[in-house]
Amino acid sequence: MVLQASHYEILGLEAKCDISEVKRAYREKLLSSHPDKNQDRKQSPQIGDGVSIEKIKQAYRVLSEPEKRKRYDLLLAESYKKHGFHNTGEGLDSFSLDDFDYSTDSEDFSMDCPRCQAKKGFELTEDMLEQNAIESPNGGYLIVVQCSACSLWLQVTYDVVED
Template structure:
């Protein structure tokens, strides 16, 4: 499966960014890709055309609104839904985790499909939503039936021992 970056990822901004934030990110990304100006050590892996396209869509309020709707629809198709309520709450602790693939799995409690719920750690991080009471959640759908779940989790801080 080809992972397509969103316009927000291309510009390095979040969905709540203002027009001023979008313009600033656009200029910074263009400078980073310019061969005479690029002094950054890390590779940008983004083309000027992608940067321009992302900017043109997101800087326009109507373009951004339309894009946000399309992006939300595409997340729904991938099993990630960044709004609304899932039917049931589950803890991420109830999922099994495969460290080799960085994937979480759980059999569907409704249709009993083996590993009906399956998602990667990186997708979990990309699509999580902060809960008002603390922690995070993501809404996922079973790959075999119409069941949606709120998957709740907390992020543990890693501390270096001195």
């Protein structure tokens, strides 16, 4: 199953990017997709190949407006769930929520990224777990998350602990 490139992928952004990163990426993509700037394409191989200026503009329109972006994020999460993301379970490293540190202050789970070593590259709130986790085929639950600093995706498994 091949998913269409997400708005984030079209702009080369991480899912947690802020609005200034969205704007900058948009300007850069627009410039580098311009037909007169073909030489720039070589420096940004992720564009070209079917990413039209229209798609870049559409991605920007959604990601630059908080309300639209929120709805889009939900849709995206849904479609990842439906499609199991492009390689959920296969190829993704699997971690247990026990590998995460739980902070009682911020009430979230965090882990340094095993690839880029970003401090708390992976953060999971209880809301995220409630809203985005799916039942794991091996029992318990799993959630697929992306590092906030690099493009690494991990699947995180956990069992529900009854209070």
